Amino acid sequence: MIIQLKHDVTGNQFSRIETCLGEYGFAASRVRTQQGDYLIALGKKDFDIRRIGTLDGVKDIHIVSDPYQLVSRKWKVKTTCIDLGDGVKIQEGDFAIMAGPCSIESEEQIESTIGHLKANDIRIMRGGVYKPRSSPYSFRGHGMDLLVPFYEKCKANGIKVLTEVMQVSQIDEMHDYVDIFQVGARNCQNFNLLDELGKSDRAVLLKRGMSMTMEELLQAAEYLFSNGNERIMLCERGIRTFEHEYRNTLDINAIPMLKEKSHLPVIVDPSHGIGLRRFVEPLCVAATVSGADGIIVEVHESPEKALSDGQQTLNYAESTRMIRKVRAAHELYQKMRDWD
Ligand code: PEP
Ligand code: MN
Numbered sequence: 001m002i003i004q005l006k007h008d009v010t011g012n013q014f015s016r017i018e019t020c021l022g023e024y025g026f027a028a029s030r031v032r033t034q035q036g037d038y039l040i041a042l043g044k045k046d047f048d049i050r051r052i053g054t055l056d057g058v059k060d061i062h063i064v065s066d067p068y069q070l071v072s073r074k075w076k077v078k079t080t081c082i083d084l085g086d087g088v089k090i091q092e093g094d095f096a097i098m099a100g101p102c103s104i105e106s107e108e109q110i111e112s113t114i115g116h117l118k119a120n121d122i123r124i125m126r127g128g129v130y131k132p133r134s135s136p137y138s139f140r141g142h143g144m145d146l147l148v149p150f151y152e153k154c155k156a157n158g159i160k161v162l163t164e165v166m167q168v169s170q171i172d173e174m175h176d177y178v179d180i181f182q183v184g185a186r187n188c189q190n191f192n193l194l195d196e197l198g199k200s201d202r203a204v205l206l207k208r209g210m211s212m213t214m215e216e217l218l219q220a221a222e223y224l225f226s227n228g229n230e231r232i233m234l235c236e237r238g239i240r241t242f243e244h245e246y247r248n249t250l251d252i253n254a255i256p257m258l259k260e261k262s263h264l265p266v267i268v269d270p271s272h273g274i275g276l277r278r279f280v281e282p283l284c285v286a287a288t289v290s291g292a293d294g295i296i297v298e299v300h301e302s303p304e305k306a307l308s309d310g311q312q313t314l315n316y317a318e319s320t321r322m323i324r325k326v327r328a329a330h331e332l333y334q335k336m337r338d339w340d
Helices: 011-023 107-119 144-156 168-175 191-198 214-226 254-261 270-274 277-289 316-337
Strands: 002-005 027-032 037-042 058-062 082-085 088-090 096-100 124-126 160-164 180-183 203-207 232-236 266-268 294-298
Touching: 002 011, 011 027, 011 037, 027 214, 096 107, 096 316, 107 124, 107 144, 107 316, 124 294, 144 160, 144 168, 168 191, 180 191, 191 214, 203 214, 214 232, 214 254, 232 254, 254 266, 266 277, 270 277, 270 294, 277 294, 277 316, 294 316
Parallel strands: 096 124, 096 294, 124 160, 160 180, 180 203, 203 232, 232 266, 266 294
Antiparallel strands: 002 037, 002 058, 027 037, 082 088
16 A cells, blocks of 8 residues: 655654554655655555544555555556656657667767767667676776766767666766666666665666565565655566577567556667567567667767677667667557547
8 A cells, every 4th residue: 555645744644654554554664856755555455444544644544465665556547757857758649769889898989879869869878887797707897987988978968877786885986977877687686786776866767676476576566666665667688588589588578568567767678689680670660669668779970989889779770770760650659549
């Protein structure tokens, strides 16, 4: 059960609500975010919510039967809008395209990518400076040395920065140079990391782990929200199946399912989802017409020279063509929604 508290709830009112919940057999936790003040009460199934709903200081009350609460669509019907400032918003109806290299490699590469993004009217650049790699001998990123110029050059061009954070100790040093923290597939159930990112004021793109169920992904998102951060995007990036022809299997099913279960925006990563450059474009289009709120795509001036994930990275001409098709597909999708 979610109890939304009034913004001006007094200490006495709060204590009274908490005491009542205890008397009715609920264990309650308070969650304060930049947007709201909530009490999550777990316990009984059958309960007349009016007993709590009529108390002073309560704004609204909702029964949520899911194994996650705050990220559920059961209490919040409208999809969450994430406002990144300077007119950049992730919201339903405005299809967000995030693009850039797998890894940030040099200042020249940052400038060249910004040029490509601006030419295509894209406002969010992705790029890893801390890279999770299967082999310890692979390139593992330039860290803060390139994060600072990455952020500064993007900011000067009105572009927001999305980059992966791998451990709790990196959050503070990265904070001032990041607009969206990415939690990678391998870290999606690193609950200590999620707890700490939940206390951050930066938006988070939470990638689905390679063998994670919908429920586990949403519970991971609940860690972020319950620590105080409502600015979360869910990211489908392919799961591991028996099929070896491609790197991962992009789970298109997850798009409408996550949209139904949660009010959080859903972003799709076709690059990691299939791992093959020639199929990235059709999967971007598929994600668009399956109801995603955006895509994140790997792009590089010369993918064959990329230090990581070149095999799934689009060059600028391929990226430009993909963006054109995705925008056309999104327009069509919006029109088709009016036929419902
Ligand atoms: C990436 O975005 O480059 C990445 C490593 O993603 P994932 O965690 O989905 O593998
Ligand atoms: Mn990558």
